[in-house]
Amino acid sequence: MALTGAGMSTASGIPDYRGPTGSQRKGSPMRYEEFLHDPEGRRRYWARSYVGWWQIATARPNAAHAAVADLQRSGAVGAVVTQNVDGLHQAAGSGRVLELHGTLARVVCLDCGAVVPRVQMDRRLRSANPGFAEAAESVADELRVNPDGDVDLPEDLVASFVVVPCPVCEVGTLKPDVVYFGEPVPKDRVERAYDLLELAPALLVLGSSLTVMSGYRFVRAAVRRGQPVAVVTDGATRADGDPVLKVAAPVQELLPQLVSDLASQPDDDSAEPAEALAASR
Template identity: 55%
Template sequence: MTQAVGAGRATGFELLADLVADGDVVVLSGAGLSTESGIPDYRGETGRRRRATPMTYQTFVGSAEARRRYWARSHLGWRHVARAAPNAGHRAVAELQRRGLVTGIIAQNVDGLHQAAGATGVIELHGSLDRVRCLDCGERTPRDDLDRRLREANPGWAARAAEFNPDGDAVLTDEEVAAFRIVDCAGCGGVLKPDVIFFGENVPPDRVRTCYDLTERAGVLLVLGSSLTVMSGYRFVRHADRHAVPVAIVNQGPTRGDGHATVILDAPLGATLTALVARLTSR
C-alpha cells in the first residue's frame, strides 16, 4: 500500500517516522538532496530550468578536445562544489546515523556533502569529485593537487562561468575553452579523469554487490532526492521490492520508483528531514 503526501500529509509523514524509528535504515540519496546547498541537479527543479548535457565516458576517452572542454569547465565548476556546505538534509541523515537508525548510506552524488555533515561509511556509488584517477597507471590523487597544477599551467586564464551545471560543470565560451591548457598524470604522463562514474561507464561490480547486500538487510530503503531515472540507483529500489523491504521516497516530483514505494512524500528535503529528526526525538 502506497501513501502519498497531499491532503494526507500527516499520515504519510507519520508512516515515514514509524518506518525510520524501527531502524536498519539504508539511505539512497540523489542530487535533489544537494540542491539546497546550491548544487544543481539534472532532472529536478533546478534541472528543468537548464539544458545540461553530461559528459559521457566514450566521449571523454575518445577525444582530446572533449577532455580539454571537460577540464576547463570543471576547473571552475569544481570550486563551486568545493565551496558548498552541507544543508539541513545532510545534517539530518548524519544525525539519524549517529542515533543508530541509519545503518548504510548509498550516495549517488559526487560532492562529498554527506561526509562533510558528519556521516561515516558512505558508499560513493558514482565516486567523488575530490579525487582524480589516471587512466593509464591507475593512481588516485587529491583533486586539490590537480587544481594547483592547472592553476600553474594557466596563469593568465581569467574565464568566468556564466552558470553552473550538475557535477561541477561550468558553462564557458568556446574561446575560453580553447585557451585552457590541461595537464597529464604527474607520475606516468597518462590521461587524467575525475574519479567519478561518467554516463556510459559501469559502476565497479564489487561496489554494486555491497549496495545489494545492504539493501537486502535493510529495515527500510529510504530514497532521498532522486528521480531514479537511471538504472544505477533504481535497481536498488527494485531489489528492495523483490526482498520485501519497504521503500520510502522523499523527493520533489514523481520518481521512477513510486510504484514500489510504501510511502511517498513530495516535499522539500531539508525541512522534511529536519522535522523527521524532531518527530523521532519527541517520541
C-alpha cells in the same frame, strides 16, 4: 539503508540535472565515451571543470545532510549509499557512506592507475593556465556551476586551455574519479551496496528521481524482497508506480522534522522511522 540523490544537495547550491518534473535540464553532462576518445572533449571538460570545481569544493552541507547524520547517530538509519559526488554527507558528519558514483575530490590516471587529490590537480592546472580563471570570469556575467562541477564557457576560451598529464607516469590521461554517464558503476561497489541493502530492514530514498538504473535497481531489489521502501523527493520518480511510500516534499524541509518527531518519542514507545515519516507528511 538510505539511498540519496542530487536533491539532497540543491539547497547547498549544487543543481541537479532534472528538476521536480523529472525532465532533463538544458545542457548535457560529459559522457564516458566522449571523455575517453575525444581529446577536444576532454579539454572542454577540464577547462570548464577548472573554473567550476571550487564552487563544488566549497559547498557546505545543508539541513538535509545534517538530518541524515542525526538519523544515523540515533540508529534510525544505518549505511548511506549516495549517488552524489560532492562529499557533503561526510562533511555533515555521516559515517558509513558508500559513494556509488565516486567523488570529485580525487583524480585517477586512466593509464597507470595513480590516484591524486583534486586540489593537487587544481594547482597544476592553475600553473599551466595563468590568468584563465580571471578571463573566464570576465566573459560571463554569472558562472553557473553544472551538477558535475563544470561551467559553460565560450569555445574560443576553451581552445586555449592546457590539459596536464598524470604527475606519476607523466603521460597518462587524468579523469575525475566519478562515474560518467554511459560508464558502468564498478561491480564491487554495486555488490557492496546490495550487501548493505540485504542487511537493512527497510530502504529510504532521499532526493532522487530514480531516473537512472544505478539507483532504481536497489528499489526494485527491496520490493522483490518485501522490504519496505519510502521515497522522499520533490517531484515525480521512476518508482511512483511501485509499492512504496511516497512523500512529495523537499528533503531539507521534511528530514529535520522527521528527526524532531523521532526525538520526541518516549524511549519505551519509540515510533518506527516509517511511521514517523508518514506522520511528517
